[in-house]
Amino acid sequence: MDSGTSRRAAIRASGSSARDRRHPLATGAAGRALAILTLINLFNYLDRFVVSALVESLKRSELALSDTQLGLLATGFIVVYTASSPLFGSLGDRGPRPRLIAAGVFAWSCATALGGFARGFTSLLLARSAVGVGEAAYGTIAPAIIADLYPRSRLGRVMAIFFAAIPVGSALGFVVGGLIDRAFGWRAAFLVAGTPGLALALLCLRMRDPVRGAQDSPVFLAAPAASADGVRTYLRLLRNRPYLLTVGGYAAYTFALGGMAFWMPAFLERVRGVSRAQATVLFGAVVVMTGLAGTFAGGWLGDLILRRTRQAYLWLSGVATLAAAPLAWLVFRTPDRASYLPAMILALFLLFASTGPINSAIVSEVSPAERARAIALSIFAIHLLGDVPSPPLIGRISDATSLASAVLIVPAAILAAGLIWTAAAWRGTRQARELR
Numbered sequence: 324m325d326s327g328t329s330r331r332a333a334i335r336a337s338g339s340s341a342r343d344r345r346h347p348l349a350t351g352a353a354g355r356a357l358a359i360l361t362l363i364n365l366f367n368y369l370d371r372f373v374v375s376a377l378v379e380s381l382k383r384s385e386l387a388l389s390d391t392q393l394g395l396l397a398t399g400f401i402v403v404y405t406a407s408s409p410l411f412g413s414l415g416d417r418g419p420r421p422r423l424i425a426a427g428v429f430a431w432s433c434a435t436a437l438g439g440f441a442r443g444f445t446s447l448l449l450a451r452s453a454v455g456v457g458e459a460a461y462g463t464i465a466p467a468i469i470a471d472l473y474p475r476s477r478l479g480r481v482m483a484i485f486f487a488a489i490p491v492g493s494a495l496g497f498v499v500g501g502l503i504d505r506a507f508g509w510r511a512a513f514l515v516a517g518t519p520g521l522a523l524a525l526l527c528l529r530m531r532d533p534v535r536g537a538q539d540s541p542v543f544l545a546a547p548a549a550s551a552d553g554v555r556t557y558l559r560l561l562r563n564r565p566y567l568l569t570v571g572g573y574a575a576y577t578f579a580l581g582g583m584a585f586w587m588p589a590f591l592e593r594v595r596g597v598s599r600a601q602a603t604v605l606f607g608a609v610v611v612m613t614g615l616a617g618t619f620a621g622g623w624l625g626d627l628i629l630r631r632t633r634q635a636y637l638w639l640s641g642v643a644t645l646a647a648a649p650l651a652w653l654v655f656r657t658p659d660r661a662s663y664l665p666a667m668i669l670a671l672f673l674l675f676a677s678t679g680p681i682n683s684a685i686v687s688e689v690s691p692a693e694r695a696r697a698i699a700l701s702i703f704a705i706h707l708l709g710d711v712p713s714p715p716l717i718g719r720i721s722d723a724t725s726l727a728s729a730v731l732i733v734p735a736a737i738l739a740a741g742l743i744w745t746a747a748a749w750r751g752t753r754q755a756r757e758l759r
Contacts, residue, residue, distance in 0.1 A: 353472040356530050357481065360465045361488045363428055363523050367458055368492030369499065370435045371400070373516040374451060376500030376603045377509045378589045381447075384509060390726075392444050394718030397585050398711050399448045404455030405706040408463050409557070412699020415464035416556075416692060425527040427460025432520025439513035450513075462702055467694040470686045471533040478687070479629065479636065483622020483679035490614015490675055494607035497588060501603030556693045560700050565751060566688045569637065570701045572743035573681055574708035576644065579651070579736035580674065581710020582717045584610075586730060594727045595658065613668055617675030625680035634751040636680035636687070641745030647673035648738040655730050674737070681744070 374381075374396055381388050388396075414423055434453035441447035465485070473481045496516070503512040560566055591602035621639060628635035650670035657663045689697040713736070720729035 352531055353533075356472060356533070357469065357484060359523075359526055359530050360424075360469065361485050363424070363461060363520075363527065364465065364485060364488035365492040365495070366428075366520050366523060367431075367461060368489050369496045370431060370454060370516050370520065371458070372493045372496030372584060373435070373500035373512055374438075375585050375588060376497045376607075377504055377512055378585075379592060379599055380504050380509045386441070386444060386447065388444055390718040390721045391715060392718075394585070394715035396448060396451050397581070397714040399452035400455045400458075401581070401706045401711045402455070403452045404459050404462070405703050405711060407456050407459035408699040408702040409696070410699075411460045412463045412696040412702075414460075415467060415695030415699070420464050420468055420532050421527050421530045424461050424464055424530075425524045427457040428520050428527060429457070429524040430460070431455075431457025432517045432524070433457075434517070435520070436514050436517030438517075439510040441510075459699075459702070463695050463699040466682055466686060466698050468533060470694055471691065476629070477626065478683045479622045479625035479679055481622075482683050483618050486622075486678040486682065487615055487618040489678060490610045490618065493584060494611035494614065497603045497607035497610065501588075501600055501607070505600050556696050557700055560689065560693070560697055563688065565747065566685065566697065568743060568747035568750070569681065569684050569688065570704050572640070572644075572740045572747065573685075573701065574705045575736045575740035575743060576674070576677065576681075577705040577709030578713045579733045579740065582713035582730070582736075583651075583733050585710075585714040586717055586721075586726065590655075590726055590730055594725075595660070595663070609664075609668055609671060613671035614675045617672040618678050620672075621676030622679035622683075624676070625683060632752060633755065634748040636684035637744050637748035637751065640677035640681045640684070641741050641743075641748050643673045643676045643741075644737060644744060645741030647671075648734050648741060651737050652731075652734040655727070655733065670737075677744075 378393050381393060382390075411423065411427070431454045434450055434457060437453070438447055438450040441450055466482070469481060469485055470478065499515065500512045503515050587606050588599075588602045591597040591606060592599050597605060621643070625636045625639050628639060632638065647670045650666045650673070653666040654663050654670060657666070685697060685701055686694050713732075717726075717729040717732065720732070
């Protein structure tokens with residue numbers, strides 16, 4: 324048998340094997356796995372953003388933190404999260420994924436609770452930074468599992484369900500953190516936020532691990548061996564221009580959202596005169612409302628537009644983000660509540676509409692055997708260039724001038740994200756036309 328015949332036979336066998344493997348997880352097991360991963364993602368973001376609700380309390384507490392130090396609490400977490408992601412990306416493409424996720428959830432939950440025992444800036448920074456190790460294990464692996472559970476034609480909507488946990492979890496971080504802080508103090512808020520993850524870690528151990536590439540074409544399945552070397556895989560990803568442009572826009576997007584999410588409750592209190600309890604609840608309510616609506620709308624529209632163009636996810640993300648930029652500027656420049664509140668709602672709706680589509684674009688631009696590493700490299704880049712520098716940079720500018728001036732960097736970053744994604748979509752569309 325010649326090599327061409329052998330390859331065709333391998334492709335047919337792989338395709339048949341993949342179809343056989345799809346069936347068990349196309350039923351209730353896929354739904355259960357998606358539910359578990361989505362619930363963990365919710366607490367992932369609750370733990371991540373609880374500190375944002377405590378900014379003003381930490382500033383006025385016995386710790387007496389400056390705005391720069393407060394911004395560094397977010398950066399410490401993101402630095403560790405970013406640095407750990409490539410390691411967990413490599414492990415996630417090879418090892419038992421539910422066990423890795425369970426270990427990560429357990430680690431970040433313990434670290435969140437330890438924040439309640441901090442005795443100074445250094446101990447609090449160490450506790451918040453340690454949260455990043457656990458979340459790196461989850462953040463790199465979960466989207467790759469989802470891509471192995473559902474076909475590409477449904478991926479936008481499924482990712483929308485998964486990523487809808489981001490606004491809900493973030494909002495709960497603001498609301499729960501603010502309410503617990505008001506009733507029992509900031510230390511109790513960290514303890515309450517960290518405890519549920521211990522039970523979720525046990526739940527994750529019962530989840531089935533789908534076959535890698537089970538939902539992909541036979542051609543993808545027949546040639547994943549080249550991805551076995553982790554270093555070579557990362558180098559190959561760095562030569563994947565559509566992937567790089569997608570991640571580049573995502574970095575600017577993350578810079579904006581990271582800075583906005585961390586400082587918005589403080590901005591509402593200091594600059595707009597909203598009370599502390601109202602600021603966290605108001606922003607939390609807006610995030611959960613716009614996050615759910617925007618994320619589901621973006622996922623549904625992305626899959627709908629995908630019938631017309633393979634660049635649907637990038638077009639949707641780019642146009643929606645461009646539209647959000649002037650609205651974000653209005654949020655920070657208009658003191659009238661009747662103007663800035665509707666602008667905030669619409670801007671966040673448009674920003675959240677990109678969440679599912681842009682992550683769907685990332686997993687669609689690489690092969691199944693390198694998805695966890697592609698997500699890991701994406702996490703590394705978007706945080707290193709995004710919400711690692713944005714909270715402390717805004718804090719530093721605020722210490723030097725005012726918070727009202729510092730936050731104006733956010734709309735500029737949103738505009739940059741929209742331009743990069745739109746350019747990437749236009750480039751992909753033009754290349755597709757040239758190949759016809």
